[in-house]
Amino acid sequence: MGSNYKKNKVVPVTAILLLIGIFWYLVAIPMNSEKVSRQFKNLSTSEHIQKCWSLKKPKLPTPHQIVTEMVNTTFFKKVSSKRSLVYHGWITLQATLAGFFLGTLFGILLALGIVHNKAMDLSVMPWVIASQTIPILAIAPMIIVVMNSVGVTGLLPKAIISMYLSFFPVVVGMVKGLRSPDQIQLDQMKTWSASSNQILWYLRFPSSLPFLFASLKVGVAASLVGAIVGELPSGAISGLGARMLAGTYYGQTIMIWSALFAAAFLAAFLVFIIDFSQKIVLKKMAIIR
Amino acid sequence: MISVSDVNLTFETNDGPVNALRDVSLKVNKGDFVSFIGPSGCGKTTLLRVIAALETPTSGQVTVNNMSPDDARKAREYGYVFQAAGLYPWRTVSGNIKLPLEIMGYSASEKEDRAQKVIDLVELKGFEKKFPWQLSGGMQQRASIARALAFDANILLMDEPFGALDEIVRDRLNGELLSLWARTRKTICFVTHSIPEAVFLSTKIVVMSPRPGRITDVIESSLPKNRELNIRDSKEFIKIAQRVREGLKAGHVEDAV
Numbered sequence: 001m002g003s004n005y006k007k008n009k010v011v012p013v014t015a016i017l018l019l020i021g022i023f024w025y026l027v028a029i030p031m032n033s034e035k036v037s038r039q040f041k042n043l044s045t046s047e048h049i050q051k052c053w054s055l056k057k058p059k060l061p062t063p064h065q066i067v068t069e070m071v072n073t074t075f076f077k078k079v080s081s082k083r084s085l086v087y088h089g090w091i092t093l094q095a096t097l098a099g100f101f102l103g104t105l106f107g108i109l110l111a112l113g114i115v116h117n118k119a120m121d122l123s124v125m126p127w128v129i130a131s132q133t134i135p136i137l138a139i140a141p142m143i144i145v146v147m148n149s150v151g152v153t154g155l156l157p158k159a160i161i162s163m164y165l166s167f168f169p170v171v172v173g174m175v176k177g178l179r180s181p182d183q184i185q186l187d188q189m190k191t192w193s194a195s196s197n198q199i200l201w202y203l204r205f206p207s208s209l210p211f212l213f214a215s216l217k218v219g220v221a222a223s224l225v226g227a228i229v230g231e232l233p234s235g236a237i238s239g240l241g242a243r244m245l246a247g248t249y250y251g252q253t254i255m256i257w258s259a260l261f262a263a264a265f266l267a268a269f270l271v272f273i274i275d276f277s278q279k280i281v282l283k284k285m286a287i288i289r
Numbered sequence: 290m291i292s293v294s295d296v297n298l299t300f301e302t303n304d305g306p307v308n309a310l311r312d313v314s315l316k317v318n319k320g321d322f323v324s325f326i327g328p329s330g331c332g333k334t335t336l337l338r339v340i341a342a343l344e345t346p347t348s349g350q351v352t353v354n355n356m357s358p359d360d361a362r363k364a365r366e367y368g369y370v371f372q373a374a375g376l377y378p379w380r381t382v383s384g385n386i387k388l389p390l391e392i393m394g395y396s397a398s399e400k401e402d403r404a405q406k407v408i409d410l411v412e413l414k415g416f417e418k419k420f421p422w423q424l425s426g427g428m429q430q431r432a433s434i435a436r437a438l439a440f441d442a443n444i445l446l447m448d449e450p451f452g453a454l455d456e457i458v459r460d461r462l463n464g465e466l467l468s469l470w471a472r473t474r475k476t477i478c479f480v481t482h483s484i485p486e487a488v489f490l491s492t493k494i495v496v497m498s499p500r501p502g503r504i505t506d507v508i509e510s511s512l513p514k515n516r517e518l519n520i521r522d523s524k525e526f527i528k529i530a531q532r533v534r535e536g537l538k539a540g541h542v543e544d545a546v
Contacts, residue, residue, distance in 0.1 A: 184371045187343055191369040192389040192440075193362055202388065206379055285379035286420045 099162020107170025177208025332502020498540020
């Protein structure tokens with residue numbers, strides 16, 4: 001059934017992709033038309049449309065322009081070059097992974113506290129939720145500035161912002177997961193006079209893994225957003241966020257869009273890795289078959 | 290072995306207090322096979338849970354092997370088999386059986402020996418490496434019984450362990466349970482709502498009725514200790530079943546008033 005299901009997905013996904021592409025090219029015409037008219041005179045309609053799709057600094061670049069830019073800056077620049085997308089992607093990825101790791105750790109620790117400590121159970125969750133109602137764009141510059149003033153720059157401030165976004169799904173998922181064993185399983189543990197550490201290790205933690213993986217998928221995507229947002233206010237010169245910022249300064253729309261797509265692919269790739277490890281782990285544990 | 294005297298247990302619920310047990314007194318001797326039978330809400334499971342220290346009575350005295358139930362629990366004096374097998378999906382049959390041994394800190398070789406012994410006892414040889422989902426419901430419940438036996442407690446408490454199984458599997462497991470009981474000389478407390486099951490298995494049948502949960506009759510079985518399934522056609526068996534039925538009916542009439 002699994003392979004059938006996959007086969008059936010190819011057609012609709014391609015169809016939607018095609019529709020978006022067509023729509024994109026159509027919209028690019030009115031968006032860039034004015035600029036073309038200003039730069040070129042006496043063009044035939046088809047030449048005009050051609051120009052709309054191939055401006056150097058268009059309002060809306062077309063997919064093939066973005067792909068060309070991405071291919072150029074990914075494969076035809078040295079990875080150490082400031083113009084390489086790989087270089088900028090790597091900078092952002094480092095902060096993302098650091099933040100994701102910290103966020104996951106912090107999230108699990110908070111969840112353990114909430115599940116095992118009555119006072120934390122009653123007090124922590126509202127604060128956790130409140131933390132996510134504050135816009136990250138408001139908090140990010142403060143974190144950068146404060147940490148800068150004590151001499152911490154570079155990866156760590158970005159990782160902190162990243163952590164701030166990614167710990168939340170982990171807390172929520174893990175609290176649910178650690179509480180997922182049913183009453184019979186807990187009573188059973190009691191009849192063996194298991195300590196709460198043993199209950200955690202043998203029962204609660206393994207039961208929580210499906211919940212943890214679901215949270216990690218949300219968390220890793222949030223981490224990437226956090227890392228990019230962390231690059232915006234800091235005047236950073238490297239990273240995908242910095243690349244987007246530089247693009248807006250110089251009107252390099254193609255650069256912005258290619259950084260945006262690079263970020264999207266990176267996020268998809270990270271989610272895919274977690275999804276893949278989830279399948280392996282849960283299969284190994286016979287939780288899914 | 291187990292002594293329960295004047296136990297009352299009231300649950301506070303949103304609809305007011307519920308008398309789960311009222312003035313329950315009972316003695317279970319070493320080597321007895323005691324069944325608790327009655328309609329739902331009669332407190333038979335609650336009584337078993339009180340003995341296991343999973344519930345605390347509101348008043349009254351309970352001792353298990355001359356200890357308080359909670360001390361008996363901590364001393365691992367009993368094994369408890371729940372309604373659902375409750376096997377861990379990520380552990381094999383033998384891994385599941387070793388789980389309580391692991392928690393109790395047995396050495397690796399000791400765990401292996403004991404697991405092997407109880408696997409033989411419940412006739413699951415050859416299935417040690419299988420995962421729970423690869424077993425039938427009956428086999429899962431046998432694994433769960435093996436797990437309760439693994440640490441060799443004197444007392445086995447069983448809460449409708451075969452309730453979810455079909456009658457054919459249930460008959461076979463009843464026969465196996467009797468021979469297991471004969472071989473191990475354990476004391477067994479067994480909750481059921483099946484009259485034939487209770488009469489077939491027990492040396493003592495405790496008939497209970499609901500609202501408030503109480504004991505209406507205690508029947509010492511006159512059946513011989515060695516029983517085959519066809520004993521259910523004997524006059525003696527039918528007579529005891531009759532008395533159980535009457536005990537249940539008596540509780541029901543009182544309930545209607």
